[in-house]
Amino acid sequence: MATSSSSHADPGDVASHLTLKQLRSFVAAARLGSFTAAAARMEVAQASVSELIRKIEDEEGVTLFVRGGRRLLLTSAGSTLLPFAERALAAVDEGAHALRAQRSLQGGVVTFGLLRNAAYYVLADLVQHFHENHPGVRVRMVGLNSVEVAEEVANGAIEAGLVVLPIEDAALKVTPLLRDEVLYVSRDAARTARPVSVADLAQARLVLYDAHYNWRDPTRRQLAERAQLAGMRIEPWVEVEHVESALGLVARGVGDTVVSRAVAESPAFPAGLHTVGFEEPMHDTIALVQRQGSELSPAAREMARMARRMLLRGTGGEAGPQR
Structure with a gap:
């Protein structure tokens, strides 16, 4: 008696039914929590x-999903599939990336992330210099x-970027x-007459920026960790x-803030404000990040090289964290 072919299906057939479009849709919905966002x-x-x-x-x-709520929730089956789907897509994307990496700097797109205050580190001209040298490459x-630059690099949305540490790595x-040293800023010279302690920070009327990221922001994380200890x-x-908004409020006497030395020494720093370091000096460490195990495309490598050179030349800094 003949048996149906499905009863003797190859175990590999299940995987072959899943297309890249299906997997991308599933992973996007799982990450974002809704079909609309996906x-x-x-x-x-x-x-x-x-x-x-x-x-x-x-x-x-x-x-795969529990539907009907405000946010999609993965079922047991969905949770089982998700890591396999993510690995499959990562492998495909890495393969495509490896092929793109073989291309010259005559075309294509380079994606690169910058810390929010990049302009204060003489990086405002980075795109212009890159375009002058490689006019055929489109830049994103x-x-x-x-925080978000690190996340975008980790999930493959951008190739590499500059961030302030610490980040989830x-x-x-x-x-x-x-x-780059972090400084305390005040309109009142008396508050900057001596290095600032953690106790001073805890008692100060602080005007802090990066409100959206709150204590996930790397500089704020350092402040919070010191206070916790x-x-x-x-x-x-x-x-x-924005740091500019915070400095404007400090200039009006609303409160005090903290900024990197690059910001404090920029032409945009408001007149009449005073700065001082911390009792235990604090620094923003700027770093280049890329995905673990990935190879940057020629365009991204060149962008990273130019950014590093402009950083060090513009600040007179040295490569690597100093202790």
């Missing part, structure tokens, strides 16, 4: 994402907080480039997004 990230219709995921569920006889420069190769807590009086 569709926006993939630049397709929501119905397409829903249908691709539904096909996986129908073909494999499982349910992402200027976000170091489990998936990243981190190359420290230079350190001293058994204290730092509570900002005012929070804003």
Whole structure:
């Protein structure tokens, strides 16, 4: 008696049913928590994402998401599939990246991330200099907080970037480039007459920037860790997004803030403000990050090389963290 071919299916057949589009839709929905967000990230219709995921569920006889709530939740089957799907997509993306890396600097796109205050480190002209040397390469420069630059590099959205440490680096190769001292800033000269202690910080009316990232911001993390070790807590009086806004408020006497020396010594630093270091000197360490085990494309390598050279030349710093 003949038996159906499905009863003797090769175990590898299951994997062959899953297409890259299906896996990308599934991973995007799992990471972002909704079909709508996944569709926006993939630049397709929501119905397409829903249908691709539904096909996986129908073909494999499982349910991948709990639907109906404000956010999609993975079922047991979805949680089982996710790491395999992520590894499969990473392998495909790495293969495509390896092919692109063989290309010259005559075309293509380079993606690079910059810390938010990059302009203060003489990096404002980076794109111009790169374009003058490699006019055929398109540039996608992402200027976000170091937290998000690190995340975007880790998930492969951008090839490499400059960040301020510390960051979450489990998936990243981190190359420290230079350190820049962090200074306390006040309109009141009396508050900068001596180096600032953790106790001074805990009692100060602080105006802190990078409000969106809050205590995930690397500089803020350093402040929080110092306060925690001293058994204290730092509570900002005012929070804003940009360092320029914070300095403007400090100039009006609203409170005090902290900035890197590069910011304090820039032409944009408001007149009439005073700075001082900390009792235990604190530094922002600027580093180059890329994905662990990945090879940068020629364009990204060149962008990183130019950024490093401009950093060190502009600040007179030295490569690597100093102790």
